[in-house]
Amino acid sequence: MVSVKNSVASVEPVYRFKHLLGIEGLMRTDIEKLLDLSDRYVKSNRLADKKHSTLRGRTLINLFFENSTRTSTSFELAGKRLGGDVINMSVGTSSIKKGETLIDTAMTLNAMHPDVLVVRHADSGSVHLLAEKVNCSVINAGDGSHEHPTQALLDALAIRRRINRKLDGLKVVICGDIAHSRVARSNILLLGKMGATVRVVGPPTLLPVGLEKFGVEVFHDMESGLKDADIIMMLRLQTERMTGNFVPSIREYYQLYGLDYNKLKFAKPNALIMHPGPMNRGVEIDSELADDIDRSLIREQVEMGVAVRMACLEALVSQQMISTKDH
Amino acid sequence: MSKKIYKNARLLDPGSKLDVLGSVLIESGVIVDVGPGVFVDAMQDDIEVIDCSGVCLCPGLIDMRVATGEPGNEHLETFDSVSNSAAAGGITSIICLPNTEPAIDDVALLEFVERRGAEVDLINVRSYAAATKGTLGLEMSEVGLLYQAGALGFTDGHKAIHDAMLMRRLLSYTTVFNTMVIQHPEMVDLVGEGVMSEGTVATELGLNGIPPEAEVMLIERDLRLVEMTGGKYHVSRVSTAASVDAISRAKSRGLPVSCDTTPHYFTLNEEAVRGYRTFAKVSPPLRSEDDRQAIVDGISSGVIDAVVSDHSPRDQDSKRLPFGQASFGVVGLETLLPVTLEKVHEKSISILDALAPLTCNPAKLLGLKEGRLQKTYPANFVLFDLDRPFVIDGDTFLSKCKNSPFNGKKVSASVIKTIRAGNIVFDINNSSID
Numbered sequence: 129m130v131s132v133k134n135s136v137a138s139v140e141p142v143y144r145f146k147h148l149l150g151i152e153g154l155m156r157t158d159i160e161k162l163l164d165l166s167d168r169y170v171k172s173n174r175l176a177d178k179k180h181s182t183l184r185g186r187t188l189i190n191l192f193f194e195n196s197t198r199t200s201t202s203f204e205l206a207g208k209r210l211g212g213d214v215i216n217m218s219v220g221t222s223s224i225k226k227g228e229t230l231i232d233t234a235m236t237l238n239a240m241h242p243d244v245l246v247v248r249h250a251d252s253g254s255v256h257l258l259a260e261k262v263n264c265s266v267i268n269a270g271d272g273s274h275e276h277p278t279q280a281l282l283d284a285l286a287i288r289r290r291i292n293r294k295l296d297g298l299k300v301v302i303c304g305d306i307a308h309s310r311v312a313r314s315n316i317l318l319l320g321k322m323g324a325t326v327r328v329v330g331p332p333t334l335l336p337v338g339l340e341k342f343g344v345e346v347f348h349d350m351e352s353g354l355k356d357a358d359i360i361m362m363l364r365l366q367t368e369r370m371t372g373n374f375v376p377s378i379r380e381y382y383q384l385y386g387l388d389y390n391k392l393k394f395a396k397p398n399a400l401i402m403h404p405g406p407m408n409r410g411v412e413i414d415s416e417l418a419d420d421i422d423r424s425l426i427r428e429q430v431e432m433g434v435a436v437r438m439a440c441l442e443a444l445v446s447q448q449m450i451s452t453k454d455h
Numbered sequence: 456m457s458k459k460i461y462k463n464a465r466l467l468d469p470g471s472k473l474d475v476l477g478s479v480l481i482e483s484g485v486i487v488d489v490g491p492g493v494f495v496d497a498m499q500d501d502i503e504v505i506d507c508s509g510v511c512l513c514p515g516l517i518d519m520r521v522a523t524g525e526p527g528n529e530h531l532e533t534f535d536s537v538s539n540s541a542a543a544g545g546i547t548s549i550i551c552l553p554n555t556e557p558a559i560d561d562v563a564l565l566e567f568v569e570r571r572g573a574e575v576d577l578i579n580v581r582s583y584a585a586a587t588k589g590t591l592g593l594e595m596s597e598v599g600l601l602y603q604a605g606a607l608g609f610t611d612g613h614k615a616i617h618d619a620m621l622m623r624r625l626l627s628y629t630t631v632f633n634t635m636v637i638q639h640p641e642m643v644d645l646v647g648e649g650v651m652s653e654g655t656v657a658t659e660l661g662l663n664g665i666p667p668e669a670e671v672m673l674i675e676r677d678l679r680l681v682e683m684t685g686g687k688y689h690v691s692r693v694s695t696a697a698s699v700d701a702i703s704r705a706k707s708r709g710l711p712v713s714c715d716t717t718p719h720y721f722t723l724n725e726e727a728v729r730g731y732r733t734f735a736k737v738s739p740p741l742r743s744e745d746d747r748q749a750i751v752d753g754i755s756s757g758v759i760d761a762v763v764s765d766h767s768p769r770d771q772d773s774k775r776l777p778f779g780q781a782s783f784g785v786v787g788l789e790t791l792l793p794v795t796l797e798k799v800h801e802k803s804i805s806i807l808d809a810l811a812p813l814t815c816n817p818a819k820l821l822g823l824k825e826g827r828l829q830k831t832y833p834a835n836f837v838l839f840d841l842d843r844p845f846v847i848d849g850d851t852f853l854s855k856c857k858n859s860p861f862n863g864k865k866v867s868a869s870v871i872k873t874i875r876a877g878n879i880v881f882d883i884n885n886s887s888i889d
Contacts, residue, residue: 331627331628331631332628332630332684333624333627333628349631372594372621372624373594373624374624375595375628376594376595376596376598376599376600377597379597379600380597380598380599380600383599383600384631
C-alpha cells in the first residue's frame with residue numbers, strides 16, 4: 129500500500145489517459161481506482177496539515193468561461209493542497225472579452241507550459257476541441273450540456289462512503305432538467321458502468337429524446353418515478369441554457385417536480401437526497417429537506433469534490449510521468 | 456326525490472347505436488333504467504309518468520365550444536343568459552373558451568367560471584384553460600395546475616397557437632396529464648388581411664381572401680408535432696375538404712387526433728356572404744360548396760368527431776359595420792340541434808351519425824360521464840320533435856346576442872324539453888317562442 133504523500137511514485141498507473149474529458153470512455157476499473165484514491169484524500173483533507181508535494185513544480189490553470197463557485201474553488205484548493213502553482217482565469221479577466229477565439233486562447237496558454245488545464249465552457253464539445261490543441265493534460269470541468277466528469281465521480285464517492293458498499297443494484301433517480309444538464313449525462317454514464325439502475329423524472333419538455341437508449345427508465349411524474357428509489361438526485365432548472373419556456377412557472381414546477389417530504393414518501397424509507405448545486409430552494413427542493421442531515425448528502429458532495437479533484441490531478445500527473453518515461 | 460318515467464319515446468342513444476321505442480326511468484337525477492322493456496308498477500311506486508309519444512329522446516347535448524361574456528364582456532353574454540340559451544337548444548353541458556377578459560389562464564379564474572355556472576345551476580358549465588398566458592401565444596400557461604383544477608383542455612380559443620416551438624412544448628408537456636391541446640386552424644401569416652374565403656365570390660365582392668390552404672397547412676404542421684410528441688390534439692372547426700382528408704389520414708396512422716366542425720360549415724358556403732352579410736362572417740370563413748359537402752361526408756364517415764355551436768355572441772356595434780370591419784363569429788346554441796337535424800331530413804346524414812357528434816363523442820373526447828342513455832349516467836337528455844317546423848328568428852333567442860347566419864331559415868325539428876340531472880330546464884310550452 130503506497131502512502132498518499134508519495135503516491136506519484138506508484139508503479140501501477142492510476143489512470144490510463146492523458147485527459148479527463150468525460151465519463152464516456154472510462155471503464156469501471158478506471159472509475160474505481162479514482163474513487164479509491166479519492167477516499168484517501170478525504171481522510172487527508174480532514175487533517176490539520178493538508179499539504180502534499182505531488183504537484184510540486186507543476187502549473188495548473190483553471191480556465192473558466194462560465195461562472196462557478198464550488199467547482200473552481202475546489203480545483204484551486206485541490207491544486208494548492210497538492211503543492212502545485214495554481215492560476216485562475218475567468219471570462220471577466222481573460223482576452224476572450226477582447227474577441228480572442230477559444231483556440232487562440234488555448235495556444236497562448238499552451239505556450240506558457242502549464243501541466244494541467246481545467247476548463248469549463250458553455251459550449252458542448254469545446255473542451256475536447258481545446259484538448260486537441262494543447263500539449264498538457266485537460267480536465268473537463270463542464271462543457272455545455274455534455275459532461276462534467278468530476279461531478280459524477282464525487283457523487284459516486286459520496287454515495288459509496290455513505291452506504292459503505294459498492295453501487296451495484298442501487299436505484300438512483302435523477303429528477304428535473306435533464307435536457308440541459310451535463311451532470312445528468314455524466315452521472316447516467318457513470319452509474320450505469322457501476323451497476324446501478326438509473327431513472328430520470330421530469331416533464332417531457334426537460335427530457336432529451338432517446339434517453340431509453342442509454343439504459344435509463346423515463347418517468348414524467350414523481351410518484352411512479354421515485355418508487356423504491358435509494359438515491360434521489362435533484363437538478364437545478366438551468367434557465368441560463370433555456371430559450372423560451374420549458375415549464376410554465378416556478379410554482380407549477382415546484383408543485384409537480386419539487387422534492388418535499390410528501391414526495392419523498394414515494395421513495396424507500398431511508399432514501400438519500402443529492403444535489404450538485406447551486407440549489408434553488410423552493411424551486412426543485414424544499415428548503416428544510418435540503419438541510420436534513422439524515423437524508424441529504426448535499427454538504428458531503430461538496431467535501432468529496434476537493435478529494436476527487438485531488439485524485440484526478442494526481443492521476444493525470446502520474447500518467448504524464450509514465451508516458452514521459454516511455455518516450 | 457320520486458321516480459319519473461319518460462314513456463313511449465323514440466330513444467336515440469348514438470353511443471350504443473340504440474334507436475327504439477321505449478322509456479327512461481330516472482331517480483335522484485340519475486338514469487336507473489332505459490330501453491324498450493322498462494317495467495314499473497305505477498300503482499305501487501310513487502312514479503310520475505311523462506308520455507312522450509311522437510317525440511325523440513336523446514342524451515343532452517354537450518357543446519364543446521362556447522364563448523361567454525363572463526368575465527369582462529357581460530354586455531354580450533352572462534352565465535345566466537348562456538345557460539338559458541343552451542337549455543333552449545337541448546344542450547345540458549357547455550365547455551367555455553378562455554378568451555375572456557382577463558383570459559382564463561389562472562386557477563382562480565377557472566374556479567370563477569365553474570362557480571358562476573353552478574350558481575345559475577341550469578346546465579353543466581365547464582371550461583378550457585388558455586394554452587398560453589393571456590392567450591398571447593408567447594408562454595405556456597400553468598397547464599399542470601389548471602388541469603388539476605379541472606380544465607378540460609388547453610386552447611387559445613379563436614387564436615391559433617402560431618409558434619411551432621411553443622406548440623411542440625405544449626403537446627409534449629400535456630402528455631403528462633392526458634389532456635388535449637385544441638387548435639384554431641389558421642396560419643395567421645396567410646390569413647393576413649383576409650375577411651372571407653379566397654375565391655371567385657371574394658374577388659367579385661372585392662373582399663380580401665383567406666386561402667383555404669391556410670387551414671390545412673397549420674393542421675399538417677401540427678400533425679407532425681403530434682407524431683413527434685405523442686400529445687393529444689384537437690382541431691376545432693374544420694371547414695375544408697383538405698383538412699378532413701389530412702385528419703383522416705392522421706387517424707388511420709393511429710395518431711391521437713380529433714376534430715370538430717359547426718353547423719354553418721356543413722349548411723352554408725361562401726355564397727352566404729353575398730350582400731356583405733356580416734352575420735355570415737366567421738373564422739375560419741365559409742368555404743366553397745365542395746368543401747361544405749366534404750364536411751357533411753366527414754360527419755357521416757366519423758372523421759369529424761364533434762359538432763359544436765362555436766357560440767360567439769357579438770353585439771350590433773360589432774356586426775352593423777362594413778364587412779371588412781365587422782367582427783367574426785355567430786351565435787349558435789339555440790340553432791345547433793335543429794340545423795344539424797336538417798341534414799337528417801335531407802337524408803344526407805343518418806340520425807345516429809348526426810347525434811353522436813353532439814353527445815357521446817364529445818363526452819368521450821373530454822372524459823365526461825355524460826352523453827349516453829345508460830344506467831348510472833346522469834339524467835341529462837333532450838326531447839325533440841323531428842317534425843315540428845319553425846322559422847329561426849334571432850329576436851326570440853334567449854342569448855343576449857342575435858347574430859345568427861340562420862335567421863329566417865325554416866327548420867323542421869324543434870326542441871320540446873331539456874332535462875338536466877332529472878330537472879326540466881327548458882320546456883317549449885313555457886317559452887315565449889311557441
